[in-house]
Amino acid sequence: MPDLALFPVPQPLDQTQLSALNAQYVATTVSLGVDATDGIMTVHANSAANCIQRTLKVLLTQKGSVPANSSYGTSLIALSKYGYNPDTINEDIILILLDAETQCKKQDISAGLGVTAQLGSIELLELVLLDTGNLKLSVGIKTAAGITGSFNVQV
Numbered sequence: 001m002p003d004l005a006l007f008p009v010p011q012p013l014d015q016t017q018l019s020a021l022n023a024q025y026v027a028t029t030v031s032l033g034v035d036a037t038d039g040i041m042t043v044h045a046n047s048a049a050n051c052i053q054r055t056l057k058v059l060l061t062q063k064g065s066v067p068a069n070s071s072y073g074t075s076l077i078a079l080s081k082y083g084y085n086p087d088t089i090n091e092d093i094i095l096i097l098l099d100a101e102t103q104c105k106k107q108d109i110s111a112g113l114g115v116t117a118q119l120g121s122i123e124l125l126e127l128v129l130l131d132t133g134n135l136k137l138s139v140g141i142k143t144a145a146g147i148t149g150s151f152n153v154q155v
Helices: 015-021 048-060 076-082 089-111
Strands: 006-010 027-032 119-131 134-143 148-154
Touching: 048 076, 048 089, 048 119, 048 134, 048 148, 076 089, 076 134, 089 119, 089 134
Parallel strands: none
Antiparallel strands: 006 027, 119 134, 134 148
């Protein structure tokens, strides 16, 4: 079954601000997209884009915030919101990614997705502590079919 396509909504920042953040754009919200016929856009169920989008949803959903499934999500947002230990931040992020990977793989199996959309692995490509309250993560995704992709997220 296709999933709704989510698109980041860029904040209106000038090039100087973006350069200072080393970013192409900054977004704190997402929006649904529409096609040329005003139909809501979806991501095909058996695509690598669907795998990446589902992984991002799990990572950015705060664990315990979904009443019907209290184990869904991760503590990534809570880590940013309530603070982290600089001595263990790498290990903490790796554990969060492993938790997300386990959840995604279980969902993929129960949904019966094809190997193109099934998560194979999640990899931490880069972790940057921007300041005491902001982390920048670069996360690599590999599907079970070996298709790779990546995304950056700042929390």
